[in-house]
């Protein structure tokens with residue numbers, strides 16, 4: 414039986430009916446990884462022995478004690494710490510770092526009965542939009558191996574699109590789950606800030622970072638988000654609200670819902686293919702009974718510069734801990750302590766990370782603080798205000814996830830401004846802290862496009878409801894890329 418094209422839900426029902434065991438499914442996941450990951454290059458670390466032992470153990474759990482995700486294999490982005498499983502953030506700086514604890518999200522995967530098969534490639538410390546900033550390898554887009562999978566959670570999206578795992582966890586600071594999900598034709602959710610604990614997520618920009626699920630269907634996404642959400646005493650920014658059973662919101666009904674199509678998201682810098690796919694998606698939602706009209710988010714154009722100032726400022730502080738003493742990489746041939754810091758950080762970080770640390774240090778320095786950091790904070794408030802105003806009249810807001818489909822490997826990596834501009838439609842959501850999902854909404858020249866659906870704070874349920882209704886009314890999610898399998 415072919416398993417790699419099945420959703421997590423379908424696989425779970427096979428396990429539940431005892432037609433498939435967790436051990437068999439885990440073995441199949443490793444077989445598929447062995448057959449395609451030489452080309453896709455989504456994984457940085459794999460631990461088959463540990464995963465197989467865990468799957469066997471899970472097969473012994475009595476039926477009545479099993480949750481909806483029991484026995485399924487999953488991949489985890491390499492900035493989420495996993496006890497005993499190397500966690501590098503795709504950086505030379507953390508090469509060989511073997512965490513002594515689990516991130517809360519990783520613990521919750523264990524509690525839900527999932528089997529972590531390995532760690533997924535990303536842009537170094539989550540800085541980038543193509544996964545080309547990884548120190549270790551460049552992940553390819555399963556739809557066309559000459560193209561980028563997006564980033565920074567490029568490994569998380571590519572592994573799911575390639576059928577190596579039914580789902581994965583990523584993290585999103587300015588679009589890092591939604592943009593690669595759009596480029597790879599899968600479903601990616603950035604939850605409300607505070608929905609999922611950040612404890613054990615290696616910090617990039619703490620006021621923006623969120624962990625979220627990458628899946629092939631909206632229903633799988635809802636299941637996985639319910640599993641990893643919730644208040645955590647180890648993360649004071651995680652919110653103490655009840656975690657709904659998100660899957661129960663998938664009624665298929667959007668009648669009467671008010672959907673705003675963001676006019677700025679169909680404006681300057683956005684390609685025709687993205688605009689047309691979203692207009693067509695709006696028609697589909699209308700035909701299902703939703704009321705769609707245009708809404709303005711006037712401060713959209715200021716979000717990108719504000720994000721790069723704020724996220725870099727936070728990064729400059731967060732990444733100060735990598736000093737050659739406490740973690741990972743340490744430079745050789747140093748004479749003084751200052752030398753050790755300088756050489757370790759010069760050799761251990763890649764260019765993009767260094768650029769952001771310098772930009773952030775500059776923006777926070779006295780004399781420039783008011784002109785840059787403080788001003789960017791004020792812009793953040795304006796961007797939040799745009800969403801709050803819009804949500805007085807609309808239940809969700811839609812637009813393209815990205816201005817264009819994926820681009821060719823090597824074409825933007827030396828051009829940071831072009832690379833940053835790929836995030837113009839995802840960044841405002843992080844600044845506002847609201848939830849947003851990307852669902853497949855079409856193809857252009859053989860490459861997938863994503864529809865972004867944005868909701869009110871802590872109203873992931875409505876976002877899922879709209880996403881699911883759209884998915885069920887269209888066929889985009891049913892196609893998988895064809896990837897050559899190589900015999901191991």
Ligand SMILES: NC(=O)C[C@H](N)C(=O)O
Nearest residue numbers: 539540541586587588589
């Ligand atoms: N980390 C993210 O969410 C992606 C964004 N492209 C960045 O480089 O900051």
